[in-house]
Amino acid sequence: MSKLLFAAFNDGVSLSMAGNHEAAIAAFDKVLAVDAKHVPALTGKGASLATLGRFDEALRCFERAIEVDPNEAEAHREAALCQLELGEPEAAAQLLQRATQLNPxxxxxxxxxxxxxxxxxxxxxxxxxxxxxxxxxxxxxxxxxxxxxxxxxxxxxxxxxxxxxxxxxxxxxxxxxxxxxxxxxxxx
The missing domain is CATH 1.25.40.10 (Tetratricopeptide repeat domain)
Incomplete structure (x- = not known):
């Protein structure tokens, strides 16, 4: 990963941890503009979107992360939490089952x-x-x-x-x- 990409990702994490989720999303988007398959940026962006209550958008980020890396337990768990927020317990149950298979x-x-x-x-x-x-x-x-x-x-x-x-x-x-x-x- 280039230094600029690494810096943008770290900015996103820092901004998210500080509670500045809109700015964190923008930082993660910078990473994703360069590498659309960057799983940590996809999950970071999804987490910030979920914190803002934008569960449909967050779910799309987590689903993309799962598509890129089907063995990423956290993406499955976070997608399940979004599904629960969206009133989809059956879909959430399947995602949770996979998450706990990946991390038992x-x-x-x-x-x-x-x-x-x-x-x-x-x-x-x-x-x-x-x-x-x-x-x-x-x-x-x-x-x-x-x-x-x-x-x-x-x-x-x-x-x-x-x-x-x-x-x-x-x-x-x-x-x-x-x-x-x-x-x-x-x-x-």
Missing amino acids: TPGYRESTAVQIYNLGNALLTRGSRRPDKARYRQARHVFELALELSPAYAECARALSDVWEHLGDTAQRDHYAQLATRLRPVPA
């Missing part, structure tokens, strides 16, 4: 589960109004994915119990409430 370490699975759990909580707390049934159904899919990744995640089981309470299914509520009492908490 327990720590990776647990950290991904925590990220997904946090996304589920964010779905329920976004906006000024109370969540409706549609948001509870979406959160249910998100929490189920997190629990699938980390089956011992007690907080996630409690969240599923709460979601099922709001969806009106007391049998599922009770099932997840009992499960939560038997599980250990996952460190944040």
Whole structure:
């Protein structure tokens, strides 16, 4: 990689870490103008776009990164998070399955589960109004994915119990409430 390309990429990373995501995107675009297959720039740009809530655009970056390097676990995981934000849990589940195949370490699975759990909580707390049934159904899919990744995640089981309470299914509520009492908490 040329020094200029390396410098532009490092600028993008620094700007992103400083919270200046629009400028980071511009820096990553400089790298991609020279090397359209630069996976770190594609994922960096995708991460900045996702932080800005531009999930469709972010997903395209992560999908391009996967196309260039199908063995990039982070691109799969980040694409899955975008799919969840876009209300596509089935597509997210496939991407997460591939991500955890590529990186099967327990720590990776647990950290991904925590990220997904946090996304589920964010779905329920976004906006000024109370969540409706549609948001509870979406959160249910998100929490189920997190629990699938980390089956011992007690907080996630409690969240599923709460979601099922709001969806009106007391049998599922009770099932997840009992499960939560038997599980250990996952460190944040």
